[in-house]
Structure formats: structure tokens, C-alpha cells
Amino acid sequence: MFAEFGYGVLVLSFIITIYSGVVAVSGVRRKSVSLIESARRAQLLTFPLISISSLTLIYLLVNNHFEVSFVYEVTSLSMPTYLKITAWWGGQAGSMLFWSWLLAAFTSLVTLRNWDRDIEFLPWVILVSAITLAFFLFMIVFYENPFSRYWLVAGNVVESMFKPISQATIFTPDNGRGLNPLLRHPGMIIHPPMLYLGFVSYVIPYAFAIAALITGRTDDRWIRITRRWSLWAWLFLSFGLVLGGRWAYDVLGWGGYWGWDPVEIAAFMPWLTGTAFLHSVMIQEKRGMLKQWNMVLIILTYALVIFGTFLTRSGVLSSVHSFANSPIGPYFMGFVSFTLIASVYLLIRRWNDLRSETEMKSVLSREALFLLNNLLFIGILIVCFWGVIYPLVSELVTGSKVTVGPPYYERATGPLFAGLLFLMAIAPLSAWGHSTLQTLGKAIWKSILASFILTIILFFTYTQNPYALLGFFLVALVLFATSHEFWRGTRSRQKAKNENFFTALSNLMMRNRRRYGGYIIHISMALMAIGILGIELFQKETQGTVAAGEALIIGDYSVEYRELASWDVPSDDVNYTRAVVDVYKNGIYLGQLYPRIDYFYDAEQTMTIPGQRSTIRDDLYILLVDWQPVSSVGATFKIYVNPLVNWLWIGSLLFLFGIIFAAWPDKETQQENFKSTHSVSQTSAAD
Amino acid sequence: MMKQYILRFTFYTLLFSIVLATLSTQFAYAQDNIPSDDEVNEVAKGLYCPVCENTPLDVCPTEACKQWRDVIRTQLAEGKTKEEIEQYFVNYYGDRVLAEPPRTGLNWLVYILPPVIIVLGAVLLFKKFQVWTKPKVTETASNQERGDGSTSDKYISQLEEELKKRN
Numbered sequence: 001m002f003a004e005f006g007y008g009v010l011v012l013s014f015i016i017t018i019y020s021g022v023v024a025v026s027g028v029r030r031k032s033v034s035l036i037e038s039a040r041r042a043q044l045l046t047f048p049l050i051s052i053s054s055l056t057l058i059y060l061l062v063n064n065h066f067e068v069s070f071v072y073e074v075t076s077l078s079m080p081t082y083l084k085i086t087a088w089w090g091g092q093a094g095s096m097l098f099w100s101w102l103l104a105a106f107t108s109l110v111t112l113r114n115w116d117r118d119i120e121f122l123p124w125v126i127l128v129s130a131i132t133l134a135f136f137l138f139m140i141v142f143y144e145n146p147f148s149r150y151w152l153v154a155g156n157v158v159e160s161m162f163k164p165i166s167q168a169t170i171f172t173p174d175n176g177r178g179l180n181p182l183l184r185h186p187g188m189i190i191h192p193p194m195l196y197l198g199f200v201s202y203v204i205p206y207a208f209a210i211a212a213l214i215t216g217r218t219d220d221r222w223i224r225i226t227r228r229w230s231l232w233a234w235l236f237l238s239f240g241l242v243l244g245g246r247w248a249y250d251v252l253g254w255g256g257y258w259g260w261d262p263v264e265i266a267a268f269m270p271w272l273t274g275t276a277f278l279h280s281v282m283i284q285e286k287r288g289m290l291k292q293w294n295m296v297l298i299i300l301t302y303a304l305v306i307f308g309t310f311l312t313r314s315g316v317l318s319s320v321h322s323f324a325n326s327p328i329g330p331y332f333m334g335f336v337s338f339t340l341i342a343s344v345y346l347l348i349r350r351w352n353d354l355r356s357e358t359e360m361k362s363v364l365s366r367e368a369l370f371l372l373n374n375l376l377f378i379g380i381l382i383v384c385f386w387g388v389i390y391p392l393v394s395e396l397v398t399g400s401k402v403t404v405g406p407p408y409y410e411r412a413t414g415p416l417f418a419g420l421l422f423l424m425a426i427a428p429l430s431a432w433g434h435s436t437l438q439t440l441g442k443a444i445w446k447s448i449l450a451s452f453i454l455t456i457i458l459f460f461t462y463t464q465n466p467y468a469l470l471g472f473f474l475v476a477l478v479l480f481a482t483s484h485e486f487w488r489g490t491r492s493r494q495k496a497k498n499e500n501f502f503t504a505l506s507n508l509m510m511r512n513r514r515r516y517g518g519y520i521i522h523i524s525m526a527l528m529a530i531g532i533l534g535i536e537l538f539q540k541e542t543q544g545t546v547a548a549g550e551a552l553i554i555g556d557y558s559v560e561y562r563e564l565a566s567w568d569v570p571s572d573d574v575n576y577t578r579a580v581v582d583v584y585k586n587g588i589y590l591g592q593l594y595p596r597i598d599y600f601y602d603a604e605q606t607m608t609i610p611g612q613r614s615t616i617r618d619d620l621y622i623l624l625v626d627w628q629p630v631s632s633v634g635a636t637f638k639i640y641v642n643p644l645v646n647w648l649w650i651g652s653l654l655f656l657f658g659i660i661f662a663a664w665p666d667k668e669t670q671q672e673n674f675k676s677t678h679s680v681s682q683t684s685a686a687d
Numbered sequence: 688m689m690k691q692y693i694l695r696f697t698f699y700t701l702l703f704s705i706v707l708a709t710l711s712t713q714f715a716y717a718q719d720n721i722p723s724d725d726e727v728n729e730v731a732k733g734l735y736c737p738v739c740e741n742t743p744l745d746v747c748p749t750e751a752c753k754q755w756r757d758v759i760r761t762q763l764a765e766g767k768t769k770e771e772i773e774q775y776f777v778n779y780y781g782d783r784v785l786a787e788p789p790r791t792g793l794n795w796l797v798y799i800l801p802p803v804i805i806v807l808g809a810v811l812l813f814k815k816f817q818v819w820t821k822p823k824v825t826e827t828a829s830n831q832e833r834g835d836g837s838t839s840d841k842y843i844s845q846l847e848e849e850l851k852k853r854n
Contacts, residue, residue, distance in 0.1 A: 254746040261741050360819035368816065375812055379805040390788070390797050398793055403735045405743075405786035412801060543724035606748065636724070 003068055006056030007147040007161060010097075013049040013104075014137040016042050021130030024123040036123050040111050043126050046133065047108040050101045057094065057146050061087055067172040069159050070094055070146040076178030076602040078573035083179060086189045090179045092313055093146035095192065099309070100136045102193075102200040107133065110204050110229075118221060124211035125204075132203055135335050143328050178573075178602035187247035191240055195267050198237025199305045202270060204229045205277075206302035209295055213346040218291060218353045223281045231663035234278060237271050238659065242652040253608035253623050255541060255640035257648065260406040262388045266308035269384055273301040276377035283367045286432050288357030290367075292347070293374070295354060299343040300381075306336045311388070364435040369427040376416050376423070383412040410536070414467075421474040421529060424522045425481040444477075447484055451476035463538070471533040478526040482519050489516075509661075517662020524658055527651030534618075534644025543625065543638040551584075555641050557620055558584040562592070564635055575599040579624050579635055583613060595624040595637065618643040722763035730759050730769050737780040 020042035027035030057070070061084045066072045074087040074094065089095040107129035115122050140146070148161050150171040157171050158164055182188065205226035212222040244264065245257035258264060277297040283290045310332035347354075360368050387404040395401045429443040455473040463469065486505065489512075493504040509516040542554045551560040562580040569576065578596040582589065593611030600607070611622040618641055625636040731744035736752050744752050744759075755776070762772045776784045788794035 253748075254743070259741070360816060363816050363820060371812065375805075375808050378808065379801070382804050383801045386797065386801050391783075393796075394788065394793060400781055401783045402788040402794065403741065403783050403786060404788065404797060405735060405741070408787050408797065416805075541725075541728070543728055545724070608748075638724075 002056055002060055002065070003147040003149055003161075006053045006060070007141075007145065009049055009053040009056070010137065010147070011141055013046050013053065013100075014134065014141050016049065017046050017130050017134045017137055020046070021127050021134065024126040024130070028123045036126075039123060039126050039130075043111055043130065044108050047101075047104040050097070050104045054088065054097055054101050057097065058085055058088060060147075061085065064176070065172075066174070066176050067149050067170050068146075069148050069150055072150070072173055072176045074176070074179050076176040076573065078571065078602060079178060083184055083189075087179050089192045089196070090183050091146075093140065093144040093148075095196070096136055096140050096144050096313065097146055098193070099196050099200065100133060100140065102196055103129070103133050103136065103203060106200055106204055107207075110207075113225075118217075118225065120215045120217060121208060121211040121222070121225075124214045125207040128207035128210050129203065131339075135331075139328050139331060143331070175602065178600065181598065181600040181603050181605050181607045182251055185247055185251050187243045187250060191243040191247055193240075194236050194243055195240030198233050198235075198240055199270065199309065201229055201233030201236060202274065202298075202301050202305050205233070206298050209298045210343060210346060213295065213343075213350050216350065216353060218350055220281075220284050220288070220291075223284055223294065227281070228663055228665070230274070230278060230281070231659060234271070234274050235656065235659040235663060237267070237274060239656055241267055241271060242655070245652075246649065249645075251607055251609065253610065255539070255610075255621050255623070255638075255642065256535065257645075260387075260409040263312050265384045265388050265409075266311040269381055269388075270301050270304040270308055272377050272381045272384070273297050273304060276374045277301060279370045280374055283370055287367055289360070290371070291354035291356065292351060295347050295350075297374075299340070299347065302343070303336055303340045306332065306339065310336060362434045362436065364430055364437065364440055366427055366430045366432050366435070369423055369430055373420065373423045373427065376419050379416045380413050383409065383416070387412075417529075418470065418474055421471075421478055421526070424525060425474070425477040428485055428519065428522070429481060444481055447477055447480035450480045465537055468533055468537045471529065471537075475526045475529050475533070478522055478529075482522050482526075485519060486516070513664065514662050517658050517660075520658030520661060521655055524651045524653075524655035527647050527654060529651075531645050531648025531651060534647065535642045538643040540641040541639065543636065545634055545636040547634045552637060552639055554639050556586050557639075557641060558587075559593075559620075559622060559637065559639055560584070561635060561637070573601045575601070577624065579611075579637070581611065581622060581637070583620060593620070593622055595622045597624050614646055616644075616646055619645050720764050722760050726763055727756055727760050730763065730772050731756055733769070733786055734759075734773065734776055734784050735786060737784055740783075743786070 020039045023035050023042065024039035027033070027037075027039055060068050060071050061075055062081055064071070064075065064077060066075075070091055070093050074091040075084045079087070087094065089098040107126075110125065110129075111122070145161055148159050150173070151158050151160055151164055151168040152171040153164055153168045158168075205222075208222040208226045212218055241264075244267070248254075248259065249257040252259075277294065280290055280294050280297055284294050310329065313328065313332070360371075362368060387408055390404055391402050425447070426440060426444060430440055451473050454476045455469055458472050459469060486508075489508045490501060490505040493499065493508050494501060497504065497507070499507065540555050542552060544552050546552055546561045548561055548563060551558045553559075560582040562582055564577065564579045566575065566577040568574070576596055576598055578594050581593050581595070583591060583593055590613065593613060595611035596609045598607045598609060599605075608623055613620040621640040621642055623638040623640075625638050728745040732746075734744040734755075736742045736744055736747040736749065736755075738749060738751050739747060742752075744755055758775075759772055762775065767775075773785065777789075782789055782794075788797050790798065
């Protein structure tokens with residue numbers, strides 16, 4: 001009964017979503033405010049309806065309704081309740097429902113804003129949101145139904161939403177297959193929702209951009225309305241990527257955080273265009289330029305969001321992430337093509353209206369450097385996109401599949417990332433409108449000198465690797481140049497306002513959140529680059545089988561195998577095999593580590609959990625190799641020393657802080673929000 | 688008789704010693720010739736599992752990959768080079784086992800297309816810069832107004848304030 005109810009509400013949501021889109025367009029055609037208001041209310045109704053449907057699914061998941069195929073596939077009796085709830089997005093059908101729920105929430109939130117000054121956008125924003133939501137609901141209702149059940153028909157089990165024949169009876173398996181163990185990690189529980197939040201948030205700026213193209217209101221109003229949406233979208237997407245990296249580092253057992261897997265790249269591509277967009281819109285706001293380019297970027301970001309979901313969900317590219325296979329691929333491709341062609345058509349129609357109001361005056365101006373930054377981001381996007389789709393192209397043309405792996409991406413994107421670091425250092429020092437080599441040189445020479453001295457010190461004390469030295473030089477340049485900006489701003493405020501240093505710094509940052517949030521992000525990127533350089537250029541590894549009391553040596557570390565134990569935990573339905581090793585560095589005892597292998601009986605799958613010792617200098621990362629026999633007599637270990645990798649995580653935390661700092665509503669926005677809420681409640685009361 | 692016995696003893700002792708020495712040398716050679724896990728992984732990390740795609744052979748936990756690592760070990764013990772072993776896997780499983788497409792035929796597109804597009808983009812941008820930065824006789828009023836970011840900001844914030852008051 002619950003399954004039918006959940007499905008019924010979902011069908012109703014689908015119908016109402018279509019209604020809201022159709023009525024919004026009809027309202028514009030007939031110039032009827034009441035029709036548009038009806039579309040808005042219908043749109044608002046989708047959120048509670050999809051919430052009810054989602055709650056029904058959660059009820060089925062938590063209460064072990066294994067007759068529902070989705071529940072059977074992603075839960076088991078031994079899973080704790082919180083994991084059963086998060087299993088909502090642990091499988092294909094549930095995750096698409098989750099996507100739709102988030103989209104309904106966001107579009108509802110946006111339709112609740114104060115539309116007085118932008119009422120012409122409203123029907124088109126509703127239409128774009130409705131088309132996107134309707135597409136996902138269509139996929140769920142007709143192809144990826146999370147409420148579909150098992151039926152016993154003449155001794156065979158068949159899957160169907162409704163009774164296939166009158167004699168059929170519901171079939172309920174005794175236990176479910178359980179969530180993929182790799183997805184039970186805390187990082188993986190939060191990673192998909194963060195990515196989806198990022199993906200879905202980008203629908204809003206795209207909807208406004210399309211509304212601007214349709215209505216012809218091509219000034220920067222749509223950018224100003226969606227500025228914070230874009231920042232929050234970027235925050236969620238970035239957070240999702242970072243969590244995915246941490247998850248890979250903790251559970252995938254390859255000693256790294258990023259494997260250039262197609263599905264990782266699928267989430268990375270909208271991040272690239274989103275980052276380019278964040279920089280590029282500043283040029284439009286400050287200088288009235290690049291209106292066409294900003295439209296291109298937001299259209300690309302939206303297309304890549306759908307394309308990324310398609311890659312993840314359709315199973316078209318099988319990889320470690322592709323736990324799903326389904327016949328939805330062609331629909332996704334059709335939808336990506338339709339939205340892309342329609343968007344490009346609208347853009348071409350308004351191309352002349354989107355001409356720049358001003359022109360570049362200097363190749364060293366900030367806008368020119370931002371444009372170069374955009375070129376580099378798009379360059380990385382091209383490398384990634386082509387690397388992901390080339391195996392398909394090869395298969396189609398020659399019939400032979402190829403792998404495009406990390407060496408290709410690392411070689412192709414390395415120089416582009418280096419270029420971005422360089423721009424990150426110099427662009428904030430150049431002025432809007434006009435900069436010369438002299439003014440720029442004057443602003444940066446101290447930072448260049450300090451970075452150069454630091455690089456020489458590193459040459460004599462740490463490494464002679466030229467790539468590493470170039471990388472460290474660029475990182476130092478970003479850190480010195482950005483810190484100098486903080487110092488310069490604080491000192492001038494100190495003098496002007498007669499404040500002490502810390503008050504001046506705090507006031508400076510609070511009153512220019514966007515700028516200083518951006519600088520914090522630049523610093524965090526430089527810190528992350530230290531971690532990436534460390535693991536990419538200096539990682540060491542060894543593997544060997546040792547008897548109890550014997551040691552494996554790697555760099556300055558000695559890892560001595562002590563003992564091994566294996567035991568079952570029936571309540572978790574898991575077998576744990578845990579080794580105990582003593583760790584020494586240069587002969588000094590540092591402590592014990594416990595690498596282990598967890599075997600999940602329900603999913604019949606193992607998970608390798610490394611023993612890790614993390615310091616600012618390096619990580620010692622020990623794996624109990626799961627394909628070799630283990631016993632108390634001898635065991636095989638794979639050991640990595642990952643220099644500087646912790647800077648990646650430190651940088652990631654600072655990065656998140658920087659985005660939140662930049663995106664946090666200031667007093668003015670809060671007042672505006674209050675006013676808009678007030679206005680909406682007044683409108684509702686008047687209605 | 689005694690002399691014959693001593694000679695025979697010496698002969699067999701020598702023969703035994705030679706056989707023992709040969710065997711021990713062979714044994715020691717065989718012991719030294721078993722490639723270490725690190726040597727196997729060095730080759731395996733450049734190859735990709737044909738079953739679970741996008742997973743390098745040195746970290747893939749499947750039974751098939753375990754067997755393929757054993758093949759690498761055997762071939763290394765036979766004295767084959769990394770390239771020869773890679774070729775062996777390509778012959779059996781196709782180009783997909785390599786970390787990158789071989790630089791032949793259509794595969795050149797992987798390596799050429801992105802740099803060509805990026806360079807074209809850079810040339811286009813450079814040309815656009817040249818047009819933009821060419822000295823112009825007159826400037827539009829809007830140009831002058833937008834010229835200074837702070838002026839523009841002040842103007843916009845004033846406008847926003849007025850609009851808010853109106854709302």
C-alpha cells in the first residue's frame with residue numbers, strides 16, 4: 001500500500017510539474033497574471049508532494065520492505081537505521097528521486113523571492129525549472145521507479161509496479177543485498193548529496209539566464225540575482241569533489257585521492273565552467289563586458305550538469321563509480337541535446353543585444369587576466385571532455401575500446417594548472433580597466449623575490465626536481481602576493497580609520513566579503529597545490545610479504561609486522577581481519593597502526609581500510625593487501641609514503657571556509673530577504 | 688685395489704660436488720630471479736584491468752588481476768622487458784589495457800585535438816586583444832562611466848538603494 005501511495009504521489013508531482021510549465025507559458029501569451037500565479041503555486045506544490053513521496057520511500061527503506069526492489073538492492077537487515085535512510089541516494093532510482101526533491105526545493109525557494117523588480121523573469125524561470133524537473137520525474141515514473149515491487153508469477157519472480165497478472169502474489173525476499181560497502185563510508189554518505197546540491201543549484205542561474213535571453217532583458221540583472229546561487233552551487237560542488245577525494249583516499253586502497261576516473265571527471269567538468277563563470281561575471285558586473293561569454297558559460301555548466309548525471313547514472317562508461325546500469329541513456333542524451341540546442345538558439349537570437357558596453361584597454365588589466373584564466377579553465381575542460389568521450393569515439397569508429405588514463409590528464413592539464421596558479425598570483429594585483437607592466441611589477445616584485453628565495457632554499461634542502469621547484473615557486477608566489485594584499489589593505493585601513501591591526505583586518509574582510517573570500521580561496525588553492533605536488537612527484541611505495549617480527553623498509557620508515565586477528569561481528573554481518581604493525585622512523589618507535597580488511601557478508605564484498613599516520617610532512621599509509629592470503633605467520637602489505645598530502649585536506653577546509661565567507665549574506669542582503677519575505681506574506685494575505 | 692677405491696671415491700666426490708655446486712647455483716639463481724612485488728607492480732601500474740575498467744592492475748583486487756600479476760611475475764622472471772610484457776597483454780586483450788591509447792591512427796586525435804583547440808582559442812583571444820587595445824579616437828559616454836570600477840560600484844549601489852526605496 002505504501003509503495004502505491006508513494007508512486008501515486010510521484011505521478012501527481014509529474015502532472016503538476018507539467019501543468020506549471022504549460023500554464024506559465026500560457027500566462028505570458030495571454031498576459032494573464034493569475035495564470036502565472038497559478039503556475040507559481042503549482043510549482044510550489046511540487047516540493048511537498050515529492051517530499052511525501054520521498055518520506056514514503058524512506059519508510060519502506062527503514063522498515064525492510066524487501067518486496068520493493070529498490071529496498072532489496074540497497075538495504076539489508078543488519079544495516080543501521082541511519083544507513084538505511086542514506087540508502088535513499090545509494091542506488092539509481094532513489095538518487096534520481098533525491099535529485100528531483102532537491103530541485104523542487106530550490107525552485108520553490110527561488111519562486112518565494114520578491115519578484116517585484118523582475119516579474120518578467122518569473123514565468124520563464126518556472127518553465128526552465130519545470131522542464132528540468134519534469135524530465136527527471138518522467139525518468140523516475142516510467143523507467144527508474146523506486147517503488148517497483150517483486151511478484152511471484154508461475155514460480156518466477158518478476159519486477160513490476162502493479163500486479164502483472166491476477167494470480168500474481170507479492171514476493172518478499174528474507175533479506176536485502178545491502179548497500180555497497182564502499183558507499184557506507186561517512187565521506188560517501190555526504191559526497192553524493194553535496195554533488196547533487198551543487199548540480200541542482202546551477203539550474204537556478206541557468207533558468208535566470210534563459211529567462212533573460214527570452215525576455216531580452218540582457219543587462220546584468222540576472223547575474224546579480226543569481227550571484228549567491230552560483231557561489232553556493234560552487235560551494236556544494238567543490239565540497240562534493242573534496243569529499244569524494246577523501247573517500248577515495250580512505251577506502252579505495254590505491255593510496256591516492258583522484259584517479260581521473262570518468263565519473264570523477266563528470267563532476268569536475270561543471271566545476272571548471274562554474275569556476276570560469278564566477279570570475280567572468282565579475283567582468284560583466286564591473287565593466288559591462290563578456291555578456292555573450294557569460295551566457296555561453298552558464299549554458300555549458302547546465303549542459304555539463306545533465307551530462308555528468310547522465311554519465312554517472314546511465315552506466316555508459318563503466319568504472320568504479322558506475323554501480324548503475326539502466327536503459328535511460330538515450331533519454332538523457334536527448335534531453336542534453338534538446339536543452340543545448342534550444343539554449344544556443346536563444347543565445348544566437350540575442351547575440352547582438354549582448355554586445356559589450358566597453359572594450360578592453362590593456363592586456364594586463366584585471367579583466368584581460370580573468371579572460372586568460374577563462375581560457376585556461378576551458379582548456380582543462382577540453383582535455384577532460386575529450387579524454388572522457390574519446391574511448392566511446394574510438395569504439396564507435398574503430399570498434400576497439402581504449403583507456404584514457406591518468407598519464408594523459410596529468411601531462412595535459414599540468415601546464416594549464418601551473419598557468420592558473422600564476423594568474424591567481426598576479427590577477428588580484430592588476431587594476432580594472434588599465435594596468436601596465438610597471439604598475440604590476442611594482443605590486444608584485446617583493447612577492448617574486450620572496451618566492452625565488454624560498455625556491456632556492458628548497459633546492460638545497462628538499463628537492464632538485466625542476467617541476468617540483470617550479471610548482472613550489474608558483475605556490476609561494478600565490479601565498480606571498482595574496483598575503484601582501486591582506487597586509488596592504490589592512491595597513492591602509494589602519495591609517496585611514498585609526499583602528500588596531502586586527503580590527504582593521506576584520507572590518508576590511510567583512511566589508512569586502514566577496515573579494516577577501518576570493519583571496520582566502522586563492523590561498524587555499526595554493527595549499528592544496530602543495531599536497532598535489534607532494535603526492536604526484538614524491539610518493540613512494542613498496543609491497544612485500546613478511547612473517548611476524550619481520551619489517552618492510554620504505555624511505556625513513558620501518559614497518560614491522562606483529563600479529564593478525566580475524567573475527568566476525570554478527571550484528572554488522574561483517575568479518576574483520578586486522579593486522580597490527582609497529583612503525584619506526586629512523587629507528588625511533590612511533591606507535592602501532594592497524595590496517596584491516598572488512599568482508600561484508602550481505603554484499604559479498606571486501607573493503608580495504610588503511611592504517612594511516614598523518615603529519616604535516618607526510619602520510620604513512622599501510623594496506624593489508626586483500627588479494628594475498630593472510631595468516632598469523634605472514635601477510636602482504638602495500639605501503640605508501642605520501643609527502644605533504646595533508647596540505648590538500650588543510651587547503652580543502654580553508655577553501656570551504658573561503659566560499660562560505662564570500663557567499664554569506666551580509667546585512668544588506670538579510671534586510672532585502674526580510675523585505676521579500678514580508679512582501680510575499682503580504683501578497684499571500686492579499687490573495 | 689685401494690688406489691682404485693680412492694680414485695673412484697675421489698671421482699664420485701668430485702661429481703657430487705659439481706652437481707651440488709651446479710644445483711645450488713641454479714637454486715640461488717632461481718631465488719634471485721623471482722621478481723619482487725615492487726618490480727611486478729612497476730609493470731602492473733601501467734596496465735589497466737580489462738574487466739573492471741579504469742582500475743590499474745597494481746591495485747585491482749579481482750582474481751583475474753591477481754592471475755595477470757602472476758603472469759607479469761613469470762614474464763619478468765623469464766627476463767622480458769616492461770614493453771614486451773605490455774605488448775603481450777595488448778595482443779591478448781587489446782589496446783584498452785594500456786593507460787593511454789597508443790600513438791597510432793585515429794588515436795592521434797586524443798593527443799592533438801585539445802592542444803590545437805587551446806592554441807586556436809589563445810590566438811583568437813590574442814587577436815581580440817589587439818582589436819580591443821587599438822587606440823580609438825572617441826569613447827562612448829558609457830565607456831567613460833564604466834572606466835573606473837569604484838565609480839561603477841558607487842553608481843550601481845546608489846541605483847540599487849533608490850530602487851529599494853521605491854519597492
